[in-house]
Amino acid sequence: MPSSAPEKNQKRILLKLSGEALMGAESFGIDPSILDRIADEVKQLVEEDVQVGIVIGGGNLFRGEKLAAAGMNRVAGDHMGMLATVMNSLAMQDALERVRVGTRVMSAISLTGVCEDYDRRFALRFMKNKQVVIFTAGTGNPFFTTDTAACLRGIEIDADVILKATKVDGVYSADPKIYPDAVKYDHLTYNEALEKELGIMDLTAFCLARDHKKNIRVFNMQKPGALIKAVLDESEGTLISCE
Numbered sequence: 325m326p327s328s329a330p331e332k333n334q335k336r337i338l339l340k341l342s343g344e345a346l347m348g349a350e351s352f353g354i355d356p357s358i359l360d361r362i363a364d365e366v367k368q369l370v371e372e373d374v375q376v377g378i379v380i381g382g383g384n385l386f387r388g389e390k391l392a393a394a395g396m397n398r399v400a401g402d403h404m405g406m407l408a409t410v411m412n413s414l415a416m417q418d419a420l421e422r423v424r425v426g427t428r429v430m431s432a433i434s435l436t437g438v439c440e441d442y443d444r445r446f447a448l449r450f451m452k453n454k455q456v457v458i459f460t461a462g463t464g465n466p467f468f469t470t471d472t473a474a475c476l477r478g479i480e481i482d483a484d485v486i487l488k489a490t491k492v493d494g495v496y497s498a499d500p501k502i503y504p505d506a507v508k509y510d511h512l513t514y515n516e517a518l519e520k521e522l523g524i525m526d527l528t529a530f531c532l533a534r535d536h537k538k539n540i541r542v543f544n545m546q547k548p549g550a551l552i553k554a555v556l557d558e559s560e561g562t563l564i565s566c567e
């Protein structure tokens with residue numbers, strides 16, 4: 325049976341892009357200049373022979389939890405949240421294809437005529453052929469997050485690392501947006517992150533990555549060049565690993 329692992333010396337990454345990071349200075353939606361910069365950086369990685377899978381959040385548009393707090397049925401709200409991730413994914417695909425990076429959007433929810441259904445084996449083939457694969461619509465199930473989807477897909481495609489691209493420089497002793505004196509960690513184990521109840525990711529995502537021994541690197545996507553450094557130099561942000 326053919327191996328699903330990348331060729332020797334070739335990296336495969338799962339990049340989780342926060343929906344909120346796509347807003348830039350806006351309070352809702354997408355700032356096209358941010359998408360264009362991310363597309364340029366992803367293109368550089370593909371040119372360096374890195375296989376790239378992407379999961380995008382939907383927090384810039386809708387979150388099920390927030391809609392439920394406003395009175396909506398939670399499952400309907402989560403469906404809206406997952407569809408929001410599809411909108412972000414289509415925008416990212418468009419930006420990547422404008423810089424001539426072949427991109428497939430594979431959805432956990434069937435959306436005939438809009439994007440392809442998720443199929444792990446096809447996804448691996450596309451990535452080996454230098455196409456970027458955007459895994460969209462989260463896990464396809466309500467009550468989950470796109471962080472969990474990123475860990476799930478990262479494990480399925482046997483990524484070398486899961487990169488969480490967000491709006492802060494890494495993992496801190498407390499949320500740096502609320503506690504400006506919080507201290508940044510360069511490295512943490514999963515057990516430390518869980519014990520300290522660090523809110524950078526939800527517990528389901530953390531436990532999934534820990535149980536399957538996948539490292540996560542958290543870094544700031546708003547910093548130009550940080551993605552390249554996080555992948556090629558492994559020097560950006562905070563690394564979370566088992567040991």
Ligand SMILES: Nc1ncnc2c1ncn2[C@@H]1O[C@H](COP(=O)(O)OP(=O)(O)OP(=O)(O)O)[C@@H](O)[C@H]1O
Pocket residue numbers: 341342343344345380381382383384469470471489490491492494495496497498499500501522523524525
């Ligand atoms: N200990 C901590 N260290 C760093 N950031 C933290 C911590 N606790 C909470 N945070 C917050 O977590 C946020 C991460 O949110 P991010 O927007 O990346 O995730 P998301 O909710 O999964 O994505 P989306 O925006 O797509 O919904 C950071 O912006 C930061 O303010």
Ligand SMILES: O=c1ccn([C@@H]2O[C@H](COP(=O)(O)O)[C@@H](O)[C@H]2O)c(=O)[nH]1
Pocket residue numbers: 343380381382383386387388389401402403404405406408409461462463464465466467468469470471473
């Ligand atoms: O597997 C999933 C993933 C996401 N959702 C819903 O989508 C929104 C947006 O995702 P974020 O991770 O918050 O960016 C999320 O709030 C959920 O409502 C989901 O239901 N299932």
